Amino acid sequence: MATGGSEVASDEFSDFHCFICTYKVAVKYCVECQGYCCQSCVDTHSRFPALKSHTLLDPSTGKVKGSSITLPTQRCSINTIKFFDMYCKDHDEVGCITCMALKHRFSKTTKEEVTIKMATGDSEVASDECSDFHCFTCTDKVAVKYCVECQVYCCQSCVDTHLRFPALKSHTLLDPSTGKVEGSSITLPTQRCSIHSIKLVDMYCKDHDEVGCTTCMALNHRSCINVHSIPDDIDTLFSTKDLADINRGLENTTKRFENIELKKEEALVGLNLSRKKADMKIDTEKQELITNLENIARQSKEDLRRKYETAKDEIEKDRQSAKEFKDGFRKLTTEFETSAGNKSQQFVCMNIAKRKIKEGKDSLSDFKCNGEASVSFHVDSGILKFSRDTKIFGRVKSTIGTSHHYTVETVKDMNVKLQDDGTTCDISGSCLIRWNAVIS
Known part of the structure; x- marks a missing residue:
């Protein structure tokens, strides 16, 4: 091999x-x-x-x-830590990713033809740097160097391991406190590419004002003229004035978003309070509804009791009347038995019995012969349908305060001087016109 x-x-x-x-x-x-x-x-x-x-x-x-x-497996003869894993079809040349980024930017070959196969892949996830300058691998040891390629702090043991492995020998080890190579004033970027996570952001395209790794430049900025290596051209690229402007811009933007954050926190507090109030109102309405239902149920039971008492009194009255007829007939029967041989008395008993039998027959139509009696309850279909169809007590409304932002489309001076104006004056103000535009 x-x-x-x-x-x-x-x-x-x-x-x-x-x-x-x-x-x-x-x-x-x-x-x-x-x-x-x-x-x-x-x-x-x-x-x-x-x-x-x-x-x-x-x-x-x-x-x-x-x-x-x-x-x-062949390494580049110029950039010895990188492999011949790229191919330029326009020039029929192979090279590493750095060669393609610097020498073959103007190739018209498609991205699919440029990329053969990244030998290292894009699977590595950059490690977070450890705070307080402790070794990333040996967490209990103090770091003595910072590795740019590994993007971690290293103790002396891990530095010795870097010197032992060929793939780690070419790594740039920086002083952890200054971020510089020992004995040199050159500083190197330590930020990894968000797309190609194993690559460092060490290239700058001035045409698009974008930074990226060598792979990004080889694939996305091949036709750009002003592509620079950041470590090599940092003296011409870096400007203290730009740094001051960026710092001011960051400070102003930070303050604006801090203000937004505070307002949103206040909005969350108000939102939580409004939710609690709404919950309490729902509970109040629920309790009122329960109270109304209890009243309705109590009235329904009272109506049921009255109907029951009425039916019970009527049945008791009929039962008592039937008992009286029954006792009268048994008494007449006994009298017939005791008056045997006394025809006069039997005749009187017969006459009385005949009259009682007639009265009984006349009263039979007033009795309900059916032995069944009951009371029942049937719910109001309207209430039942309402309870089944109703999903919530009322309408829930959500309101989020927003501010409308206007953008300036054109700026120009307008001459509004009238013919009879003797002097020139400045007019300031704003007005909303028909198509929701503002003149100010």
């Missing part, structure tokens, strides 16, 4: 032995380090942010595990 022309690339060991731990058998080949790695060195790759995105290949096949894709 080729090691390329990199000045930081190590020689490969035969029989797939680790190029650092020479006595250990290699289990992977690192494209970026251009060397075989044992399991311990593979674990170190997963430990450091700058090594996490390295492509580890099978040492016998040269392929990523589970994939048929092969990746370029």
